[in-house]
Amino acid sequence: MSVRTSSTHRYDAVIIGSGVMGATTALMLGRAGLKTALVDRRSIFREASGVNAGTLTLHMIRAGLIPHAMRGREMWLNAREWLGRDVGATATPGLSLAFTPAECELVEQRATVRREMGAPIEVISGARAREIEPGANPDVLAAAYCPLDGFIPTYVVGQAYARALAQAGVDVLEDCPVSDVTPCDGGGYDIVTGGRAGMVHGTRVVFAGGVWLQRMLAWLGLNVRIRCLINQLVVTERMPPVMNNVIxxxxxxxxLKQFQNGTVLIGGGWQGEGNIDEGGTRVIPENLQGNVRLARHTIPRLDQSRIVRVWLGLESETDDAMPIIGSIPTYDNAFVIGCVHSGFTSGPYMGALLARHILGEDVDLAAFDIGRFTAMASPVSQEEK
Amino acid sequence: MKHDCDCIIVGAGVAGAMTALVAQRHGLHVIVVDDNATPGGQVYRQPSPYARAHVPADAERREGDHLRDKLRTSGIEIRSGHSVWSVTAGFRVELCHDEAMASLSAPVLVGATGATERFHPFEGWTDPAVTGLAAASILLRAGGILPGQRTVVAGSGPLLFSVAHQIMELGGEVAAIVDTASTAQWARMGATLVLDAARMGQGLAWMREIRRRKIPIHHRACVRSVTRRGSVVDVTIRSLAGNGRDVTIAADAVACGYGLRPSTDLSRLLHARHDYDGAAGYWQCAADPYGRSSIDGFYVSGDGAGIRGASVARLRGILSGHAIAHDMGRIDSTTFADLCRPVLSRLRRLDVVSRQMVRLMNPGGIVLANTEADTPVCRCERVSRATIEQAIDDGAHEINQVKSWTRCGMGPCQGRMCEDSVRQLLAHRTHQGPDVVGHYTTRMPLRPLPVQAVTGTYTYADIPLPKAAPL
Incomplete structure (x- = not known):
């Protein structure tokens, strides 16, 4: 059921936001014996974590996150071991194709940076790329090749988490939009929800609200700018095999990837329109056309398919496009996790990392310290809140 | 935004056609968009030459021809064969025609998209012998084609008797009529029908013919299973009263549908407000009698605002036409009220009959009694009842979460066939109201869209590539 509450409404840890980051943190804390609640305004995994393209790739992720992405990818492929259920993660090689001389340079440049961060990416000829991916456009001039890519049908992952969270004794409080979080004099935080959960108290609080993080951090008077990307996703009907790799x-x-059921998912971060305050997003027809033209150019046989569904997923991004993960300065026992580029790939690893930090282990989160944004910023005034 | 006209009307059935004719009379520039080859919608669908030669003309045929004549002489631009695949605020309508794209914009948009047939699964419902009831009606009336030599006509609502009549008229055999409603419900319906003499007379004529041919009618019953046996199927009929024994009969076709529900694609895509009508068992776009929705400038006319049938759809179309002219300042409030008064009074009278009809069409929680654990509920994605119930037990309590975890509703029909059944399963198992569990979120494209149509002819240089993602 949607609301599993105890009579006390007092928790060792309350995680706000039930995407992959928050849910993994909650799962690991619950398993460590903390009385844990996972709160969401809607249902679990219904925002970015349930609707993203599910690409496990080292080609597209920020170079600085490659070590984390490699570990996250491993976790997805071994989900049965730690999540209790296989989530359909499939390991395939990944190719990043170049069709113009300028793109060849770009491929070379991006591959070099990623190789330095530990990604086993090499640049290969167009002919070699066609051997690996016979479905690719013969016009391909060169490609970056990575043996460690893959994909997940993201929409099923929430069900695996729902089961695991229940087994770990985590209270999942769905349909409970949080409207405020205030520190208590005696320590801990009061969390005001609009759902059946009412007011809950957490000794620790974790903000894991994706694109809503800016608003959440403002509850504690922090002013951190979080940009919202509105990423377009397109899926075709089932079709015979047209490709084998993540492209x-x-x-x-x-x-681009073709799932085992034959559908091809087209993503890449083409933008839609929308506004997280008013809700509701809108596909821009021209961007649909551009995205699909690019896909068809890359895998020409896509011209035989039909588009069944187009939707938009919200991705959060900080000013420097690097994550914010760790303790919130000047507040005891308040933590944040989010704004991880291509965050689904590294999500379970990042969530587990934060859980270990919360449990007192010494983990290196220095690169993700939110202090880099809060040190300079002036606190939000009460009016702005 | 530069507009192409004052008002775009989606759907050239009777509601859309009347809205267009009336709005044009008030001096508005309207464009009608319709995905069929000719105007008329479902009830007034243009018959094929074969059907014209072989199916006796009835009142609906004559009215349909008359409607097409009126549209032709009006000079209204009708884009037939154009499928609407997206609508955005403002309003901009995206069209697909012969694998080519087009778009239209106007300050006023009318959704006159009619009804969708309601299906519920049973064992064997994916056998090719099984068609929809409304689908069979189209086949018979517009095509002059029998669904089979010996057909079981099953489901709910007046369409049962209409389809049985059409089959007989074309020389086919009706093996049985299987109806979820009781004779008592029909008696109540009959009592209301005195308000609509035309429909009453038609219904009585059908019933006389059915009785004369001694066609068995099973009331309070449904098709439990269809099992293929060579070129025929065994159709098992189960009593819903809980006291009858199963009856199995042989047939080569089954026409089964559980009434109609509003087509809400456009209104859902625009995020207009929708209400759940419990008596009817469906979601409908909230609209006033003139078709004004919760979104300024967006009107819903005809069955899209609740199933009421063709006669009411005609009146709703007239009212919407007047309302658009009024709301755009072409007629004053007094003229508007004077024009609408007689229409409203006729509408109220017919509405009583139509509401009763809608209740009769609602088969209630039939999916619960009529499926096994392994019965496919979503036929596109082959999602069984057990898979759906497992997702619910794992914590899915809202219909889009069930869709996400099981893929039900993600196939080419885009959830049109399974939504009603999934809603029933979910509401029952979570002890929530069917209104609470929600409806599928409608996504563009509203119909599967060929990649060739979307992309057109282009070169790599034509693609407006955004700047590269950061390193």
Whole structure:
């Protein structure tokens, strides 16, 4: 059921936001014996974590996150071991294709940076790329090749988490939009929800609200700018096999994969329109056309398919496009996790990392310290809240 | 935004056609968009030459021809064969025609998209012998084609008797009529029908013919299973009263449908407010009698605002036409009220009959009694009842979460066939109201869209590539 509450409404840890980051943190804390609640305004895994392209790729992710993405990818492939259930993660090689001389340079440049961060990416000829992916356009001039890519049908992952969270004794409080979080004099935080859960108290609080993080951090008076990307996703009807690998192009603005059921998912971060305050997003027809043209150019046999569904997923991004993960300065026992580029790939690893930090282990989160944004910022005034 | 006309009307059935004719009379520039080859919608669908030669003309045929004549002489631009695949605020309508794309914009948009047939699964419902009831009606009336030599006509609502009549008229055999409603419900319906003499007379004529041919009618019953046996199927009929024994009969076709529900694709895509009508068992776009929705400038006319049938759809179309002219400042409030008064009074009278009809069409929680654990509920994705119930037990309590975890509703029909059944399963198992569990979120494209149509002819240089993602 949607609301599993105890009579006390007092928790060792309350995690706000039930995407992959928050849910993994909650799962690991619950398993460590903390009385844990996972709160969401809607149902679990219904925002970015349930609707993203599910690409496990080292080609597109920020170079600085490659070590984390490699570990996250491993976790997805071994989900049965730690999540209790296989989530359909499939390991395939990944190709990033170049169709123009400028793109060849770009492929080379991006591959070099990623190789330095530990990704086993090599640049290969167009002919070699066609051997690996016979479905690719013969016009391909060169490609970056990575043996460690893959994909997940993201929409099923929430069900695996729902089961695991229940087994770990985590209270999942769905349909409970949080409207405020205030520190208590005696320590801990009061969390005001609009759902059946009412007010809950957490000794620790974790903000894991994706694109809503800016608003959440403002509850504690922090002013951190979080940009919202509205990423377009397109899926075709089932079709015979047309491709075997995860495919992207040099500039990173395409992701393509064919799932085991025959549907082809087209992503790449083409933008839609929308506003998280008013809710509701809108596909821009021209961007649909651009995205699909790029996909068809890359895998020409896609011209035989039909598009069944187009939707938009919200991705959060900080000013420097790097994550914020760890303790919130000047507040005891308050934590944040989010704004991880291509965050689904590294999500379970990042969530587990934060859980270990909360449990007192010494983990290195220095690169993700939110202090880099809060040190300079002036607190939000009460009016702005 | 530069507009192409004052008003775009989606759907050239009777509601859309009347809205167009009336709005044009008030001096508005309207464009009608319709995905069929000719105007008329479902009830007034243009018959094929074969059907014209072989199916006796009835009142609906004559009215349909008359409607097409009126549209032709009006000079209204009708884009037939154009499928609407997206609508955005403002309003901009995206069209697909012969694998080519087009778009239209106007400050006023009318959704006159009519009804969708309601299906519920049973064992063997994916056998090719099984068609929809409304689908069979189209086949018979517009095509002059029998669904089979010996057909079981099953489901709910007046369409049962209409389809049985059409089969007989074309020389086919009706093996049985299987109806979820009781004779008592029909008696109540009959008592209301005195308000609509035309429909009453038609219904009585059908019933006389059915009785004369001694066609068995099973009331309070449904098709439990269809099992293929060579070129025929065994159709098992189960009593819903809980006291009858199963009856199995042989047939080569089954026409089964559980009434109609509003087509809400456009209104859902625009996020207009929708209400759940418990008596009817469906979601409908909230609209006033003139078709005004919760979104300024977006009107819903005809069955899209609740199933009421063709006669009411005609009146709703007239009212919407007047209302659009009024709301756009072409007629004053007094003129508007004077024009609408007689229409409203006729509408109220017919509405009583139509509401009763809608209740009769609602088969209630039939999916619960009529499926096994392994019965496919979503036929596109082959999602069984057990898979759906497992997702619910794992914590899915809202219909889109069930869709996400099981893929039900993600196939080419885009959830049109399974939504009603999934809603029933979910509401029952979570002890929530069917209104609480929600409806599928409608996504563009509203119909599967060929990649060739979307992309057109282009070169790599034509693609407006955004700047590269950061390193």
């Amino acid at each position: 992207s192009i040099a500039n990173g603005l395409l992701s």
